[in-house]
Amino acid sequence: MSVPVSILDLATVHRGGSVRETLDTSVELAQHAEAWGYHRHWFAEHHNMPSIASSATAVLIGHVAGHTSTIRVGAGGIMLPNHSPLVIAEQFGTLETLYPGRIDLGLGRAPGGDQAMLRALRRDPTAAEYFPQDVMELQALLGPVQEGQVVRATPGADTNVPIIILGSSLFGAQLAAALGLPYSFASHFAPAALEQAVRTYRREYRPSEQHPEPYVIAGMNVFAADTEEQARDLHTAVLRANVRRLVARDQPLTDDEADAVLASPAGQHVRTMATYSAVGTVATVRGQVEDFVRHADADEVIVATNAPTHEERLRSYELLAKAMDLPG
Template identity: 50%
Template structure:
């Protein structure tokens, strides 16, 4: 059976609050734990009114306190927004609180637009070009090998599992060179999925932490009792994607029946592309689409995401996804 995990952007729904979104995150993580999910990740985004995970390490601590066995972590921390020392201290603290459970996925994108990015990085001057060096520096803090001349406290000697994230070939090449696991963002940027996976596997160099490549792929699941109900529930995420692509980020809206029929050809083509790594349907269809994706990619692990307006419907979608994965 292929391992399966959960990526939660901690969505704030229209009419809801950040507090409600964070309470839902803890509940969803507990639910995922009972369903056999390997890990629960949240992602760093800034200046987005529909996402409550900007203070990513704080959210991870909140979820860690609500769970007991599932791995918890970031998918990911946008490293150019931070100094490696600060990240080592934050995730060293998480490891001290939740030993042996913490993952740290690292990305080089800002997780925001240019204006918000400038506010975050005030005085830092980082643009992502130093990402490889920053990753190596971060590894040094956790290894406590003295190369930086500074000891991260907490952080030195922490058992934090590093991942490289990406949606292009850059991350695939870096993960392969460093011998780290690689997670590809096919759940929203599937264009280079096959090429990135090939580059990572073909160029992988075994390391002290990983003997062979481990490729995790993002995948959307919108499961429900029937195919029609799943299409309806998926329309919330579809509306949000259309809004983002037109420069109008929004809180997660309620679903709309027949939403795709209201879009023109250009809007539907965009959704077909951006959500091509998705399963939308009842239990049988979800299983079929997950099986087809795994057969095509040979992924070692899937990280599933399922943004829905109704929290109970989202819990049910994850149950359908877990049952499908367990049957493959």
């Protein structure tokens, strides 16, 4: 089985590290990913989260694209309710003009933060209700200028930046199908509706001029290492980090305390988020990823490897590239 493999870079600011170090390591990872044969390198929009450095997503995409040559770089995704379609068309039209044929625009409708964040962004909490209309408006702004069109995105018009709908429920699947767009499911942290959403998307897909066939990108976590024990340790470390971030709200916990939470009902959600994870060496990870691709009925897999150190993350992606025989 041979499918494109891509990277979802969570741009994590690790304890004791700095934002600048995180951004530098994202550039280094993208450069290695390009050499190893990965297809895309995506960042996601988050706000008011001290542990995630990808809030200015378009700026970071441009920085990484400027330090690489061939790998596709994009958003996985931009939370469109936080912005006007015109602003996103101008931002990504600029990126596509600077780095032609290399920019992706994944769109989600979640806020990417809390209610305080929404107030700080000066956004209406009901903006997500207009997501379908905003997607179509954005498509029009990135497409050819029509006769009588009053508002144009410059840059942006006629750049036809590829749009991918992101989701973790049936809503995104149905919208992507109705608009004839690729669909990316966030199964790396929200696995519950994966099978039903992909079935719905493929069944209801309406071919478009740009995309005559449906196209599914599915997310999973991969922790590859030189030994099985090292890979299990990586996986455990990430589960503990998720407990500290999601349950303890970034309050310090010892490993024993984090393990106690993981063993409790409160930790079930954290464990469930990582349902789709490949853990092991080159010899074992390939089979796990291939099993997931078949299970998800995916055309492409996008991988998150939020390892505790930059070196461990690089090694995991390097081993995964070997396991999947990427064309690097």
